[in-house]
Amino acid sequence: MIDTHAHLDDPQFDVDRDAVLARSQAAGVEAIVCVGTTLESSRAAVRLAENYPQIYAAVGIHPNSCAEATDDQWQQIVALAEHPRVVALGETGLDRYRDFAPLDRQIEFFGRHLRLGRQRRLPVIIHCREAATDLLPLLDEAAGVAPLAAVLHAFSGDAAMAAKCLELGLFISVAGNVTYKNSKFQSLRAAATTIPADRLLLETDCPYLSPEPYRGKRPRNEPALVAHTAAALAQLRGVDIAQLAAETAANARRLFRLA
DSSP: EEEEEEEETSSSTTHHHEEEEEEEEEHTTTEEEEEEESSSHHHHHHHHHHOTTTEEEEOOOOOOGGGSSHHHHHHHHHHHHHHHTTTEEEEEEEESSSSSSSSHHHHHHHHHHHHHHHHHHEEEEEEEEEHHHHHHHHHHHHHHHSOEEEEEEEEOHHHHHHHHHHTTTTTEEEOGGGGGSGGGGHHHHHHHHHHHGGGGEEOBBBBBBOTTSSTTSSSOGGGGGGGHHHHHHHHHHHHHHHHHHHHHHHHHHHTOOOO
């Protein structure tokens, strides 16, 4: 398996990061994409990718962090994107759930990531929280300029949103929330069965979104637990977990051009 979205630079991992990575390998996780949210976390992701062969980095400014981001910081992100261990830009996108940055500022920075991705031939990792109505027209416009190389991470929408993202050429990444059985997540679980096998990715979004049976029962999520998401998703889709793991890993290698 490949965990396509983790925040291993989070201070929660400072005390036992080596043990976390050992557990991930024991669970069958062969690679992890560590995703930046600010300039400093992007730098930290690159440092981790330099020090651990199974970690790759994504660099970018999260929509909730773009209000305080400066043009100089953005130029440093642009420079970091040249690093050979950087395989993607992000995470970027739109967030209406938290009022941390004006929407126009979020849209501006989202556009910067999309343009840089086209220039550098790097895929873009997209965050969307309660902002699909705003996000989809921007993706439509970008797809009209050039084919999109991107993934909608920690997908939380319904089948209609999934279909629109697929039409635009996106990959869709599924996280631990697909294991949640309460009614709020039924549309997500149904949508997860409609994603073509060649456009599906797995992630943890750790330390967030712990899958069942660990939801609410431990202080953080970690890459090893992607196995629980894979098992739940395989059951939902009616396929063998080994098949799903192989297919999603192949998709990750293709999107992020992993060695």
